[in-house]
Amino acid sequence: xxxxxxxxxxxxxxxxxSALITIxxxxxxxxxxxxxxxxxxxxxxxLESPKNAGREGGILPMIVSSLYTTGLALIxxxxxxxxxxxxxxxxxxxxPLTKAIRYATETLSxxxxxxxxxxxxxxxxxxxxxxxxxxxxxxxxxxxxxxxIMRTAEExxxxxxxxxxxxxxxxxxxxxxxxxxxxxxxxxxxxxxxxVLGMGRAIGETAAIMFxxxxxxxMPISPLxxxxxxxxxxxxxxxxxxxxxxxxxxxxxxxxAMVLAITFTANxxxxxxxxxxxxx
Amino acid sequence: xxxxxxxxxxxxxGDGRVLTDVNMKIKEKCITAIIGPSGCGKTTFIKAxxxxxxxxxxxxxxxEILCDGENIYDDGIDVVELRKKIGMVFQKPNPFPMSIxxxxxxxxxxxGIKDRRSLNEIVEKSLREAFLWDEVxxxxxxxxxxxxxxxxxxxxxxxxxxxxxxxxxxxxxxSALDPISTSKIEDLIVELKKxxxxxxxxxxxxQAARISDYTAFFLTRGELIEYGSTSRIFERPLDKRTEDYxxxxxx
Ligand SMILES: Nc1ncnc2c1ncn2[C@@H]1O[C@H](COP(=O)(O)OP(=O)(O)O)[C@@H](O)[C@H]1O
Ligand SMILES: [Mg+2]
Numbered sequence: 001x002x003x004x005x006x007x008x009x010x011x012x013x014x015x016x017x018s019a020l021i022t023i024x025x026x027x028x029x030x031x032x033x034x035x036x037x038x039x040x041x042x043x044x045x046x047l048e049s050p051k052n053a054g055r056e057g058g059i060l061p062m063i064v065s066s067l068y069t070t071g072l073a074l075i076x077x078x079x080x081x082x083x084x085x086x087x088x089x090x091x092x093x094x095x096p097l098t099k100a101i102r103y104a105t106e107t108l109s110x111x112x113x114x115x116x117x118x119x120x121x122x123x124x125x126x127x128x129x130x131x132x133x134x135x136x137x138x139x140x141x142x143x144x145x146x147x148x149i150m151r152t153a154e155e156x157x158x159x160x161x162x163x164x165x166x167x168x169x170x171x172x173x174x175x176x177x178x179x180x181x182x183x184x185x186x187x188x189x190x191x192x193x194x195x196v197l198g199m200g201r202a203i204g205e206t207a208a209i210m211f212x213x214x215x216x217x218x219m220p221i222s223p224l225x226x227x228x229x230x231x232x233x234x235x236x237x238x239x240x241x242x243x244x245x246x247x248x249x250x251x252x253x254x255x256x257a258m259v260l261a262i263t264f265t266a267n268x269x270x271x272x273x274x275x276x277x278x279x280x
Numbered sequence: 281x282x283x284x285x286x287x288x289x290x291x292x293x294g295d296g297r298v299l300t301d302v303n304m305k306i307k308e309k310c311i312t313a314i315i316g317p318s319g320c321g322k323t324t325f326i327k328a329x330x331x332x333x334x335x336x337x338x339x340x341x342x343x344e345i346l347c348d349g350e351n352i353y354d355d356g357i358d359v360v361e362l363r364k365k366i367g368m369v370f371q372k373p374n375p376f377p378m379s380i381x382x383x384x385x386x387x388x389x390x391x392g393i394k395d396r397r398s399l400n401e402i403v404e405k406s407l408r409e410a411f412l413w414d415e416v417x418x419x420x421x422x423x424x425x426x427x428x429x430x431x432x433x434x435x436x437x438x439x440x441x442x443x444x445x446x447x448x449x450x451x452x453x454x455s456a457l458d459p460i461s462t463s464k465i466e467d468l469i470v471e472l473k474k475x476x477x478x479x480x481x482x483x484x485x486x487q488a489a490r491i492s493d494y495t496a497f498f499l500t501r502g503e504l505i506e507y508g509s510t511s512r513i514f515e516r517p518l519d520k521r522t523e524d525y526x527x528x529x530x531x
Contacts, residue, residue, distance in 0.1 A: 093337070161374070163370060163372055163374030164374060164376055164377075166332065166335075166370060166374065167370065167374045167375075167376065167436070167439070168376070168386070168390075169332065169335065169363070170330065170332055170363055170367065170368040170370075170440075171363065171364075171367075171386065171387040171390060171439065171440075171443060172359075172360040172361070172362075172363040172364045172387065172390065172391065172443065173386075173387075173390040174360070177390050181386070181390070182376055185377070185378075186376075186377050276423065277377040277378060277423055277425070278377050278423055278425050278426075279422070279423040279424075279425045279426025279427075
């Protein structure tokens with residue numbers, strides 16, 4: 001018989017070890033990419049277009065493409081996500097419709113991204129005739145970001161204390177005034193977290209957009225021009241037999257840095273905002 | 281003068297009855313206390329008076345509530361105007377997550393006052409009326425949620441006062457507060473009756489005895505057992521159940 005004490009010790013060690021391994025994997029991976037990538041990055045890399053079949057030059061059009069497609073995705077997904085979150089929490093009585101909306105978002109977040117990409121291709125590129133472009137990619141990515149944004153927003157709006165609603169309505173404010181002036185400001189830290197998660201999903205997505213975004217190394221200007229986001233660029237570098245590993249690492253580092261920068265900025269702003277509205 | 285009168289007021293949540301044929305005349309510029317055991321319908325009763333009960337979709341209301349002789353459940357009644365006229369302070373202090381200033385300016389802003397000078401005036405006047413001005417005048421722009429519980433509750437009173445109401449409903453306003461904050465709020469409520477009609481739900485018998493002019497005793501399913509001047513109710517209750525309740529034999 002193994003004593004209770006002994007099995008507790010084993011469990012402690014195993015839990016501790018799994019935490020350690022998880023953190024180690026994260027650090028090793030990120031460290032490896034950054035260490036290899038940082039030496040590639042200089043002003044030329046950030047501010048020029050690729051040259052010599054991608055062996056030289058920079059990745060500016062790709063950086064712009066990533067920001068462009070992700071930005072468009074968020075412009076679509078944020079209002080839709082917040083709107084349906086508010087509808088579900090504040091307006092909808094429990095009904096088949098609300099169930100259907102929840103079920104749809106659950107399903108939406110579980111669909112493999114390549115399938116979303118296939119839909120984006122059939123619907124936006126072909127059916128709506130938008131062609132291979134930033135807009136098609138943005139719309140496809142909004143499908144990826146929407147469920148995350150909506151679910152986080154719904155959770156945040158739902159957890160706003162009922163007292164805030166009552167306090168506002170008892171002053172004769174309308175429901176919409178209450179939502180705009182009390183609920184949304186109170187829920188916004190959570191909503192922003194959801195937006196950042198959605199952004200991370202969109203900017204890191206490859207499979208969903210590689211068949212809709214067009215590709216190429218030209219700087220995308222109009223929403224209807226083709227583009228090559230960083231992820232797709234990486235994919236191309238690799239699948240073309242790795243023209244240059246360094247450029248691959250450099251590209252990955254830029255992508256990682258962008259995600260980290262946006263996450264940190266959002267967290268920092270939100271912490272200051274929370275302090276401002278909630279006191280200490 | 282009667283400010284508010286209920287006529288055969290009955291309320292159900294779904295099939296469950298919570299108020300039973302309540303007939304009550306509430307005097308202007310007096311403090312009327314509502315007492316009774318938990319779950320007897322006190323909150324429901326005062327929520328019916330400013331129609332906050334409308335938010336509870338399963339609630340069904342029969343009978344009438346007259347405010348200045350007008351049935352507040354009539355079709356033509358503007359709920360926004362009604363709630364401006366009948367303010368409410370809740371059991372748990374619920375200041376908004378905004379600055380102290382913005383909390384008090386919220387109501388006036390919602391009703392279209394934009395001019396900074398008028399807002400400043402309203403904010404100062406309301407905070408003074410709520411005995412809070414001296415404590416917060418130097419930190420009006422700090423978050424309200426950084427204040428103590430008692431200050432938060434007085435801020436909520438100031439917020440209600442900013443609408444220049446005629447009636448103020450209090451739902452156990454001191455139940456979450458310490459004795460010192462409680463006594464400040466009691467003093468404040470007594471002061472308020474000079475200008476406002478006050479209806480206060482309280483769990484605290486001594487509180488009802490100390491501050492109210494009239495007391496109404498409710499029992500299960502919202503039956504109004506006894507209603508009269510506070511001194512009479514506490515000294516010579518007519519109903520055995522009232523006596524048992526105020527002497528603490530049950531409830
Ligand atoms: N929203 C609601 N839905 C269903 N029942 C409710 C609701 N609110 C209160 N009740 C019930 O109605 C009765 C009276 O509640 P309430 O007015 O809050 O009593 P009190 O304030 O005297 O404690 C209680 O039995 C309570 O459980
Ligand atoms: Mg109650």
